[in-house]
Amino acid sequence: MGSARSMLMLFSRAARGSMAKAAAYRGDFIVGLVVALLFEFLTPLATILIYRSSAMTGFPGWKMEEVLVLQAVFLISRGIAFPLFFGLVWVVFESVREGRFELILLRPRSPLLVALSQGLDMPGFVRLLGGLALLLWSAGRMGGIQARSILPFLLMLGLSALTLFSCALFMAGSLFVWVGNSRVSELLDSILLFAQYPGSIFSSGLQLVLAAVVPVSMVALFPAEVLLGRPDALVLPGIGASLAFFALGLGFWNFMRGKYAGAGG
Amino acid sequence: MLMTIVVGPAFFLVQYFIWKAVYASRSLVAGFSLDQMLRYYGTSTIIYYLTMDFADWNLQMHIRSGSFLAFMLRPLSHRFYALSQKVGHRALGFLFEFLPVWIMFALLFRIVILPASWAWGLLSIALAFLMMFLLNYSVGILAFWLVRTDGIRSLFRLFRDVLAGSLVPLGLFPLPLQWVVFFLPFQFATYVPVQVFMGGYRLAGISLSLPAIVGIQAAAVLAMWGVTELLWRSGIRRYTGVGA
Numbered sequence: 471m472g473s474a475r476s477m478l479m480l481f482s483r484a485a486r487g488s489m490a491k492a493a494a495y496r497g498d499f500i501v502g503l504v505v506a507l508l509f510e511f512l513t514p515l516a517t518i519l520i521y522r523s524s525a526m527t528g529f530p531g532w533k534m535e536e537v538l539v540l541q542a543v544f545l546i547s548r549g550i551a552f553p554l555f556f557g558l559v560w561v562v563f564e565s566v567r568e569g570r571f572e573l574i575l576l577r578p579r580s581p582l583l584v585a586l587s588q589g590l591d592m593p594g595f596v597r598l599l600g601g602l603a604l605l606l607w608s609a610g611r612m613g614g615i616q617a618r619s620i621l622p623f624l625l626m627l628g629l630s631a632l633t634l635f636s637c638a639l640f641m642a643g644s645l646f647v648w649v650g651n652s653r654v655s656e657l658l659d660s661i662l663l664f665a666q667y668p669g670s671i672f673s674s675g676l677q678l679v680l681a682a683v684v685p686v687s688m689v690a691l692f693p694a695e696v697l698l699g700r701p702d703a704l705v706l707p708g709i710g711a712s713l714a715f716f717a718l719g720l721g722f723w724n725f726m727r728g729k730y731a732g733a734g735g
Numbered sequence: 736m737l738m739t740i741v742v743g744p745a746f747f748l749v750q751y752f753i754w755k756a757v758y759a760s761r762s763l764v765a766g767f768s769l770d771q772m773l774r775y776y777g778t779s780t781i782i783y784y785l786t787m788d789f790a791d792w793n794l795q796m797h798i799r800s801g802s803f804l805a806f807m808l809r810p811l812s813h814r815f816y817a818l819s820q821k822v823g824h825r826a827l828g829f830l831f832e833f834l835p836v837w838i839m840f841a842l843l844f845r846i847v848i849l850p851a852s853w854a855w856g857l858l859s860i861a862l863a864f865l866m867m868f869l870l871n872y873s874v875g876i877l878a879f880w881l882v883r884t885d886g887i888r889s890l891f892r893l894f895r896d897v898l899a900g901s902l903v904p905l906g907l908f909p910l911p912l913q914w915v916v917f918f919l920p921f922q923f924a925t926y927v928p929v930q931v932f933m934g935g936y937r938l939a940g941i942s943l944s945l946p947a948i949v950g951i952q953a954a955a956v957l958a959m960w961g962v963t964e965l966l967w968r969s970g971i972r973r974y975t976g977v978g979a
Contacts, residue, residue, distance in 0.1 A: 501886025508893055512902060519907045520757055520764075527760045529753075653738040660745035667749065671756035 477583065484587035492593045503596055510600035513666050514541050532668045536698055538608035543697065544666050544690035545601030547627060551634035552597070557589020558582075559654065562642040567650040569732050581727060585642070619697050626693035633688045633712045636719030637661075643719075643726035665689040669702065677704065685711040739832040743780050744839050750776045751844065765906040771933065775904050777846045778929045783901070784832040785860055786867040786924060788821045791891075794875030795884045804976040814872060814963070821868055851934025855945040859931035862952045867924045869959040870895060876963070879970030900926030905938055913939035923955045 492499045521527075521534040528534055562585060565571040577584045609615045641654050648654070665686045669677045680686045681704035692705045702708070751773060758769040767775065794817065797803035806813045840846045850856025874891045878884045896902060898921040905916050905926050916922055917939045927948060930936040936948040943951070 498881070498883040498886040501890060503886075505886060505889040505893055508890075512893075512897070515897075516903050519903050520753070522909075523765045523907045524757050524761060527757070529756045530759060651738075653742075656738060656742045660742045663746060663749040667753060671752045673752075676752075 477579075480579065480583070480587050481590065484590040485592045488590050488592040499593065503593065506594075506597050507600045510545050510597060511604070513544075514538055514604055517541060529668050529671050531670050533612075535608045535612045536694075537668060538604060539612070539698060540668060540690055540694035541666055542601050542605035542608060543627070543630075543694040544662075545604060546598060547601075547630040547634060547689055547693070548662075549595065549598030549601050550627075551631045551638075553591040553594030554631075555586065555589075555635045555638040556641075557591050558585050558638050559589070559641045559645070561585045561589040562645045563650070563652070563654075566645055566730065571646075571730055572732055575730075582723065615697060616699050619699050622701075623693055623697040626688070626696050629709060629712050630689050630693050632716050633685050636712075636716045639716075639719035639723040643723040646726040646730045661686060662689065665691065669704075681705075682707040682711045685715050688712040739784065740835050740839070743784070743832070743836045744843065747776055747780055747840070747844070765904065766937070767904065767906070772904070773844070773846060774848065774933060775929060777840050777844070777848050778932045779901060779925055781833055781837055781840070781848060782860060782863065782925065782928050782932070784828050784836065785825055786864045786928075787828070788824065788868055788871055790817050790821060790868055791871040791875040791884070791888050793817060793820070794872060795878035795888070798875075798878040798974065799883070801976050803974065807974075807976075814967070817872060818868055821864075825864070848932070850932045852931075852945055855949050856928075856932045859928040859949050859952060862949070862956050863924050863928040865956050866920065866952070866959060869956065869963050870920060870924060873959070873963050873966055876966045876970045879973045895921050895924070898922070899924045900929065910939060917941070920955050920959055923952045927952050 517528075517534065517537050521537075529537060532540075561574075562571070565574060565585075574581050574584050574588075637658055641658060644654060645651065661684070664672070664676075664680055669680065669687060669691050672680065677687070681688075681692075681702070685708055687702070687704065688708050688711070692702055692708050695702050695705070754764075754769060754772045754776075757764060758772070762768060764772065794803075794813070797806065797813075803813070806816065809816070837848060840848060870891075874884070874888055877887060881887065898905075898916050898919055900922060905913060905922060908916065916926075922938070926938070927936065930938075931945055931949060934945070936943045936945070
C-alpha cells in the first residue's frame with residue numbers, strides 16, 4: 471500500500487515537472503503540439519487520397535471508414551503509450567551517453583520506474599485528441615459502433631499499450647550497448663508502419679509473423695477489428711504473442727541494464 | 736547511417752503491399768501503373784538519401800547556443816560552410832545509404848532505378864540537393880528571431896514532405912491543390928527530380944519536357960537562394976551572441 475502511494479507520488483511529481491517544462495517555452499510547445507496533431511493525420515490523409523484516386527475500391531475487404539477506424543485506434547494507442555512509456559527511451563539515451571545512468575541506479579526505487587517517471591510526457595496526451603476525433607468522425611460515418619464491442623476493445627487497447635511498452639523496453643535496453651543511437655526510433659517507426667494498414671494487404675506469411683511473432687497487429691489491427699465487430703482468427707495467438715513479447719522485453723531490459731558500464735562518465 | 740538499410744526498405748515494403756492491394760482491382764491510379772507507382776516510391780526513397788540534410792537544426796543550434804559567434808570570425812560564409820558540410824555528409828550517404836538501398840531494391844523487389852536521361856536526371860538531383868539545402872537553411876535562419884525553433888521546424892518539415900510528394904505522388908492530390916503545389920518550391924526537392932528520373936513531368940494537368948522542368952527547377956533554386964540571402968541579411972543584424 472505504502473509502496474503504491476510512493477509510486478503514485480513519484481509519478482505525480484514527474485507529471486508536474488513535465489508540465490512545468492512545457493510551460494517554459496509555451497510558444498514553441500504549442501506549435502510543436504499543433505504539428506504533432508497534424509502529423510497524426512498524415513497516414514489517414516494518405517488513405518483518403520488512395521481511396522479517392524482508386525474510385526473508393528482501396529484495400530480489399532475494407533471500406534475507407536473502416537481503415538480510418540483502424541488508423542484512429544493506432545493513434546489512440548500511440549497517444550496513450552508514447553507519453554507514458556517512450557520518454558524512457560530518451561532518458562536512457564541521454565543518461566547512458568553522458569555516463570550518468572548511475573544517478574538512476576542509485577535511487578531507492580526500481581531503475582525502470584525512475585526512468586519511466588523521468589520520461590513522463592504529460593502534454594503528450596493531447597495527441598490522443600487526434601485519434602479520438604478521427605475515431606468519432608469515421609465511426610459516425612459508418613453509423614456508429616456497437617456498444618457490446620466497447621469492453622473487449624478496451625481490453626485489446628490495454629494489450630496494444632502493453633505491446634508498445636515492450637517495444638520501448640527493447641529500444642531502451644538496446645541503448646545500454648548501442649550508445650547514442652538517435653535513430654533507434656526510426657526502427658520502431660518502420661515496424662509500426664505495418665500496424666497502420668489492414669492485415670489483408672499483406673501476404674499470409676507476413677500476417678502470421680505480424681500476429682504471432684512480433685505482435686505488431688496487436689497495436690491497432692486486432693483492437694480495431696474487435697471494435698468493428700469482426701475479430702480476426704489470429705487474435706488469440708496474437709494475445710499470447712503480445713504477453714510473451716512483454717515478458718521478453720522486460721527480460722531484455724534487465725539483461726541489458728546489467729551490461730551498463732558507465733563508459734561516458 | 737547503416738540504420739537506413741533497414742528503415743528505407745521497410746517503408747518501401749509497406750508501400751509495395753499497399754499499392755499491390757490497391758491495384759488488385761484496377762490497372763491505373765492517377766495515371767500511374769503499378770510499376771510506375773512502385774518506381775515513384777523507390778526513386779523518391781533513394782533520391783532522399785542524396786538530398787536530405789540537417790542544415791536547419793545545425794544553424795539554429797549554433798545560434799541558440801551562441802557557438803555561432805565562432806563562425807562570424809571565420810573568413811568564409813556560414814552558408815558555404817553548411818553546404819560543404821552537406822556535400823561531405825551526403826557523399827557518405829551515397830556510399831552507405833544510396834548504394835546499399837539501390838542494390839536491395841534491385842535484388843529484393845526487382846526494381847532497377849536508373850534515370851530515363853542521365854544528364855537531366857543528374858542535373859535535377861543536383862538542383863534538388865541545393866533546393867533542399869536552401870529550404871532547410873532558411874528555416875534555420877529563423878532562429879535569429881525565435882529562441883527555440885523545434886516547433887516551427889517540425890511544422891515546416893511536415894508541409895515540406897507532404898507538398899514535395901514524399902507522402903503520396905502529387906498527382907493524387909485534388910486538382911486545385913495540385914495547382915497550389917505547382918507554384919510552391921517544395922516539389923523541386925522531391926517530386927520534380929523523381930519525375931525527371933522517370934522520364935516525364937506532369938502536375939495539375941500540365942506536362943513539361945525534361946529541359947523545361949529542369950530549367951524551371953534551376954530558376955526556383957535561384958529564387959530560393961535570393962530568399963535565403965534576404966532572410967540572412969535581415970536576421971544577422973539581430974544576432975547578439977547572448978549564449979556564448
